[in-house]
Amino acid sequence: MKIIMLGAPGAGKGTQAKLISEEYGIPHISTGDIFRANLKEGTELGQKAKVYMDQGLLVPDDLTCDLVVDRIAQDDCENGFILDGFPRTIPQADCLTDALGKLGESMDFAIDVNVPDENIIKRMSGRRACLNCGATYHIVDIPPKVEGVCDICGGKLVLRDDDKPETVKKRLDVYHEQTQPLIDYYTKQGILHTVDGTLPMEEVFAQIKEILNA
Ligand code: AP5
Ligand code: MG
């Protein structure tokens, strides 16, 4: 099962991808998490990506495409994978279509987690992310069992650098301009499904399971 999670920043792509990964036993691949891990490790890629991420801009396609193509060629992706935050531009989508096409494969599902902009700004300020495993929480809606500590791995929970309200607004603009066209792209491929991302996390997940199990 090869799945793409589409949706605005903060729509809940990562939250749902994590649940799908656990339920179906396929890896969760988040380009944002990969960039943040690189930054934490002080790699050149991490330093390059940070410049764009901090401004709410997209990291250039040439830094992103090869990374994902290499990642999905690894053994643990044999039975499928979930892409969270990739593709985000038409050239990235073309790169993915081509890479899979060479293997005689294609994506199975593109799931658009739909949340209006108004809800997003509110969500982001309450988000806390685990520095260690990437799990996300919300201080009101989806709190961890112990404040500031990840339920899954015990890692430290932090507010992401790009979750400041000004940066969130920029990320939303970039989303509408560069990423939203992918909804048409995957509608044309016949694999687009939309879920209502304003519902509670469990209900969104139930909608996704219905799509994946149909
Ligand atoms: P990335 O890390 O992918 O960020 P994003 O797309 O902006 O999305 P988020 O991770 O912020 O949100 P999400 O949809 O995963 O929501 P979450 O589940 O956390 O990318 C960051 C940056 O990296 C980009 O800006 C760009 O610079 C760069 N980048 C990454 N990929 C790239 C690419 N392919 N090309 C170029 N650049 C790239 O949920 C949000 C909050 O809401 C949480 O607090 C959560 O607990 C809460 N929540 C979730 N679901 C619900 C619910 N149903 N009800 C109530 N609250 C909920
Ligand atoms: Mg995310």
Ligand code: ZN
């Ligand atoms: Zn964790």
